[in-house]
Amino acid sequence: xxxxxxxxxxxxxxxxxxxxxxxxxxxxxxxxxxxxxxxxxxxxxxxxxxxxxxxxxxxxxxxxxxxxxxxxxxxxxxxxxxxxxxxxxxxxxxxxxxxxxxxxxxxxxxxxxxxxxxxxxxxxxxxxxxxxxxxxxxxxxxxxxxxxxxxxxxxxxxxxxxxxxxxxxxxxxxxxxxxxxxxxxxxxxxxxxxxxxxxxxxxxxxxxxxxxxxxxxxxxxxxxxxxxxxxxxxxxxxxxxxxxxxxxxxxxxxxxxxxxxxxxxxxxxxxxxxxxxxxxxxxxxxxxxxxxxxxxxxxxxxxxxxxxxxxxxxxxxxxxxxxxxxxxxxxxxxxxxxxxxxxxxxxxxxxxxxxxxxxxxxxxxxxx
Amino acid sequence: xxxxxxxxxxxxxxxxxxxxxxxxxxxxxxxxxxxxxxxxxxxxxxxxxxxxxxxxxxxxxxxxxxxxxxxxxxxxxxxxxxxxxxxxxxxxxxxxxxxxxxxxxxxxxxxxxxxxxxxxxxxxxxxxxxxxxxxxxxxxxxxxxxxxxxxxxxxxxxxxxxxxxxxxxxxxxxxxxxxxxxxxxxxxxxxxxxxxxxxxxxxxxxxxxxxxxxxxxxxxxxxxxxxxxxxxxxxxxxxxxxxxxxxxxxxxxxxxxxxxxxxxxxxxxxxxxxxxxxxxxxxxxxxxxxxxxxxxxxxxxxxxxxxxxxxxxxxxxxxxxxxxxxxxxxxxxxxxxxxxxxxxxxxxxxxxxxxxxxxxxxxxxxxxxxxxxxxxxxxxxxxxxxxxxxxxxxxxxxxxxxxxxxxxxxxxxxxxxxxxxxxxxxxxxxxxxxxxxxxxxxxxxxxxxxxxxxxxxxxxxxxxxxxxxxxxxxxxxxxxxxxxxxxxxxxxxxxxxxxxxxxxxxxxxxxxxxxxxxxxxxxxxxxxxxxxxxxxxxxxxx
Numbered sequence: 042x043x044x045x046x047x048x049x050x051x052x053x054x055x056x057x058x059x060x061x062x063x064x065x066x067x068x069x070x071x072x073x074x075x076x077x078x079x080x081x082x083x084x085x086x087x088x089x090x091x092x093x094x095x096x097x098x099x100x101x102x103x104x105x106x107x108x109x110x111x112x113x114x115x116x117x118x119x120x121x122x123x124x125x126x127x128x129x130x131x132x133x134x135x136x137x138x139x140x141x142x143x144x145x146x147x148x149x150x151x152x153x154x155x156x157x158x159x160x161x162x163x164x165x166x167x168x169x170x171x172x173x174x175x176x177x178x179x180x181x182x183x184x185x186x187x188x189x190x191x192x193x194x195x196x197x198x199x200x201x202x203x204x205x206x207x208x209x210x211x212x213x214x215x216x217x218x219x220x221x222x223x224x225x226x227x228x229x230x231x232x233x234x235x236x237x238x239x240x241x242x243x244x245x246x247x248x249x250x251x252x253x254x255x256x257x258x259x260x261x262x263x264x265x266x267x268x269x270x271x272x273x274x275x276x277x278x279x280x281x282x283x284x285x286x287x288x289x290x291x292x293x294x295x296x297x298x299x300x301x302x303x304x305x306x307x308x309x310x311x312x313x314x315x316x317x318x319x320x321x322x323x324x325x326x327x328x329x330x331x332x333x334x335x336x337x338x339x340x341x342x343x344x345x346x347x348x349x350x351x352x353x354x355x356x357x358x359x360x361x362x363x364x365x366x367x368x369x370x371x372x373x374x375x376x377x378x379x380x381x382x383x384x385x386x387x388x389x390x391x392x393x394x395x396x397x398x399x400x401x402x403x404x405x406x407x408x409x
Numbered sequence: 410x411x412x413x414x415x416x417x418x419x420x421x422x423x424x425x426x427x428x429x430x431x432x433x434x435x436x437x438x439x440x441x442x443x444x445x446x447x448x449x450x451x452x453x454x455x456x457x458x459x460x461x462x463x464x465x466x467x468x469x470x471x472x473x474x475x476x477x478x479x480x481x482x483x484x485x486x487x488x489x490x491x492x493x494x495x496x497x498x499x500x501x502x503x504x505x506x507x508x509x510x511x512x513x514x515x516x517x518x519x520x521x522x523x524x525x526x527x528x529x530x531x532x533x534x535x536x537x538x539x540x541x542x543x544x545x546x547x548x549x550x551x552x553x554x555x556x557x558x559x560x561x562x563x564x565x566x567x568x569x570x571x572x573x574x575x576x577x578x579x580x581x582x583x584x585x586x587x588x589x590x591x592x593x594x595x596x597x598x599x600x601x602x603x604x605x606x607x608x609x610x611x612x613x614x615x616x617x618x619x620x621x622x623x624x625x626x627x628x629x630x631x632x633x634x635x636x637x638x639x640x641x642x643x644x645x646x647x648x649x650x651x652x653x654x655x656x657x658x659x660x661x662x663x664x665x666x667x668x669x670x671x672x673x674x675x676x677x678x679x680x681x682x683x684x685x686x687x688x689x690x691x692x693x694x695x696x697x698x699x700x701x702x703x704x705x706x707x708x709x710x711x712x713x714x715x716x717x718x719x720x721x722x723x724x725x726x727x728x729x730x731x732x733x734x735x736x737x738x739x740x741x742x743x744x745x746x747x748x749x750x751x752x753x754x755x756x757x758x759x760x761x762x763x764x765x766x767x768x769x770x771x772x773x774x775x776x777x778x779x780x781x782x783x784x785x786x787x788x789x790x791x792x793x794x795x796x797x798x799x800x801x802x803x804x805x806x807x808x809x810x811x812x813x814x815x816x817x818x819x820x821x822x823x824x825x826x827x828x829x830x831x832x833x834x835x836x837x838x839x840x841x842x843x844x845x846x847x848x849x850x851x852x853x854x855x856x857x858x859x860x861x862x863x864x865x866x867x868x869x870x871x872x873x874x875x876x877x878x879x880x881x882x883x884x885x886x887x888x889x890x891x892x893x894x895x896x897x898x899x900x901x902x903x904x905x906x907x908x909x910x911x912x913x914x915x916x917x918x919x920x921x922x923x924x925x926x927x928x929x930x931x932x933x934x935x936x937x938x939x940x941x942x943x944x945x946x947x948x949x950x951x
Contacts, residue, residue, distance in 0.1 A: 250549065251548045251549035251922075253545070253549055253921065253922045253923060253930075254923075254927070254930065255932070256929070256930055256931065256932045257927075257928070257929050257930055260814050260819065260929065261814075261817070261819060263817075264814075264816075264817025265817065285571075289572075290571055290572060290576075291578070292576070292578065292583060293578060293581045293582070293583070295581070296583060305558060305560060306560060306562055306594060314582065314583075316585055317576060317582075317583050317584065317585055319592070319594065320569075320574050320576075320585070320589065320592070321571070321574075321576075321583075322564075322594075323564040323568045323592055323594075323820070324568055324569060324570060324571045324574060324820075325571050326564070326820055326925075326928065327819060327820060327928075327929065329925060331922070331923045331924060331925050331927075332545075332549045332922050332923075333549045333550060333922075351924070352552075352557070352924070354549070354550060
């Protein structure tokens with residue numbers, strides 16, 4: 042089982058907090074990997090919030106090819122950061138030769154482009170990079186987006202932290218939103234792309250559980266959008282559904298919940314909006330999830346949200362104080378980071394609920 | 410003249426021979442009275458009394474039961490004689506040396522006709538080679554079939570993709586801003602589609618009662634298809650018509666009355682099913698022999714007493730596009746675009762082409778695609794059609810589903826599969842497997858008759874539905890025979906069967922961890938047959 046966590050803070054945080062968040066939850070996962078996505082970046086990236094940062098792990102050839110592609114498209118590099126690695130003996134990690142975190146200026150052709158046009162360019166470019174690097178298995182492209190940085194690796198989370206020097210806090214690398222997971226996809230192949238958090242077009246998603254409608258979701262999604270690819274993990278489907286509902290259909294966020302866990306017919310029949318809900322249920326029945334899942338997401342505007350499956354079969358808890366909100370699988374993680382919070386304010390979202398954390402850390406509970 | 414008439418029809422030519430024990434027989438006459446086929450009769454035999462051969466012979470006369478040997482009166486193996494015999498003195502026994510199908514053609518110069526299903530059984534049942542093999546064990550929890558809530562409903566009617574629903578955001582709430590094709594959520598099993606005429610009015614009424622009871626009392630939103638033979642006007646004008654799917658086929662039987670009753674209807678029907686073909690006799694029209702066209706059948710259908718032969722095609726329709734524009738549009742218009750209009754075709758190599766066409770229809774007015782496989786039943790067909798034409802349902806259903814997947818339009822025209830479902834007793838298992846392969850639901854007909862008391866099977870037992878002499882009172886309009894059918898009891902049995910099916914569907918959904926119908930969830934299925942695995946794109950296991 043996965044253990045997932047999301048932290049949203051008023052102050053910049055070093056990614057070591059995500060390691061600490063997950064450490065006490067390790068009995069619930071298998072120590073097979075560690076991945077995090079940082080958003081709303083501080084430190085050395087703080088001055089480049091509007092420019093896209095590429096997060097990638099690659100061989101030398103993969104790095105060269107990716108940079109060539111970006112150069113050909115007209116992107117120009119303005120910042121490069123490489124983690125200092127500590128390849129100590131005995132670490133359980135399968136590192137890639139290069140970890141690339143580079144920030145680029147948009148091509149001149151996009152000088153006057155709209156936000157939507159720039160986003161489209163970044164999605165297209167990410168997909169192209171992934172495709173080109175996949176051909177010869179020379180690298181993994183995790184995100185190419187403004188103010189977002191992603192790291193994923195296979196191995197023991199503690200050792201991955203040691204390898205990248207993540208246990209020692211510093212001001213260079215920090216963010217106000219960090220999502221993390223401590224497990225690779227051990228049900229199937231251990232593949233870097235299978236590790237949460239998943240990122241597409243500004244949306245980040247992590248999930249705990251088993252998507253029993255994976256095949257239905259997958260077959261339906263693969264025709265919906267060019268970015269719905271990979272499917273190395275059954276949990277990627279949740280990202281694609283969120284993206285489809287919110288970004289493509291432009292429906293309010295609440296309809297994500299109505300889509301993945303529709304209300305029982307008996308309840309729909311009693312509602313004023315029953316016609317809309319029944320139509321959604323018919324049209325998007327293949328996006329329903331019907332197994333045990335809890336889902337965390339970060340929206341492009343920085344909001345956090347979490348939802349559960351319709352039977353509440355997987356755990357999730359929301360803990361908070363005045364400076365930080367944490368959503369994670371087990372309360373032990375929250376206790377480690379916020380031992381002095383008012384625990385009566387903790388939220389254990391139920392099966393009909395969506396908890397949304399706004400950018401000012403206001404926590405809203407929406408009932409389906 | 411030959412001493413031995415080998416060219417005459419003989420008892421040994423017949424499919425069944427009567428085994429009769431005169432020592433047990435009390436000559437009550439019940440067996441001959443019960444035999445609707447007139448296949449046995451009492452006769453007086455003169456027998457020589459025992460005694461020395463040297464003595465002058467003396468004879469006695471004795472009444473015995475004799476099997477009739479003729480094309481009009483021969484034993485179908487229904488066994489009604491043994492049902493009524495107080496002493497077990499008589500029963501039909503399958504004749505292994507049967508050569509009746511040869512003799513009939515040779516003697517009559519006619520095509521042999523029968524009811525029921527194909528009796529060749531050459532294909533085997535693909536569905537039985539499939540198991541539900543993806544069981545929730547630790548990765549996710551199995552559910553509890555008796556404690557969890559399950560959602561056994563499926564859409565019936567054209568479904569539009571989400572981006573075409575015309576939903577508009579009004580202060581964070583989505584509103585419907587345009588009229589959409591009619592769509593209803595129904596139980597994933599449809600009773601159907603057998604006409605008044607093909608079955609007795611008592612059988613039909615029992616199905617209608619069961620449908621109403623399942624809906625009104627048990628809350629199981631099952632729908633019943635009328636078959637092509639109309640519907641009693643009183644039912645048409647009642648609120649219960651909302652549970653009925655009205656069928657129109659090439660004979661248009663019954664539609665004059667339906668159209669005349671429209672102004673007085675208080676509810677819309679559940680749907681309209683345009684029958685193009687039937688799995689049991691694809692490419693062949695309906696066949697109702699004159700001896701089943703009773704007075705009330707004539708009235709409902711508006712026809713004289715004659716053999717009623719529906720043409721093999723809808724006259725005037727020569728292409729898929731044309732049928733959409735003419736027939737579907739007019740049926741939609743007739744009910745003010747408020748009632749789903751679906752199509753039923755016999756499974757065929759061409760099914761995917763038809764389905765693809767309908768999915769791309771720009772009017773979005775085809776509300777369901779019913780595929781009927783070759784193992785389906787019929788009230789009457791030429792044996793040649795029944796045994797030698799058709800296409801199995803399983804792979805064709807899968808083909809259609811995957812064709813929709815290829816277009817990214819799965820679910821837009823709900824798929825319903827039928828033809829031989831419940832043949833081995835469990836409708837739930839067959840339904841569940843087909844749903845996992847992509848069906849939105851299934852339909853069943855012959856099974857309902859067997860629930861009602863039909864003793865026919867797929868091993869040449871009875872299958873005389875075409876004769877109008879159904880010994881169970883099901884496929885007949887003979888007043889004496891129909892009296893054998895207890896309407897209330899049949900309705901109760903049907904209700905019971907569907908209650909059991911409902912539970913059994915849950916018993917299959919629970920172990921795969923699903924509370925909603927796993928439509929298209931083929932990863933839940935495995936098969937021990939490599940060819941089946943390859944053809945259906947499911948996991949091979951051994």
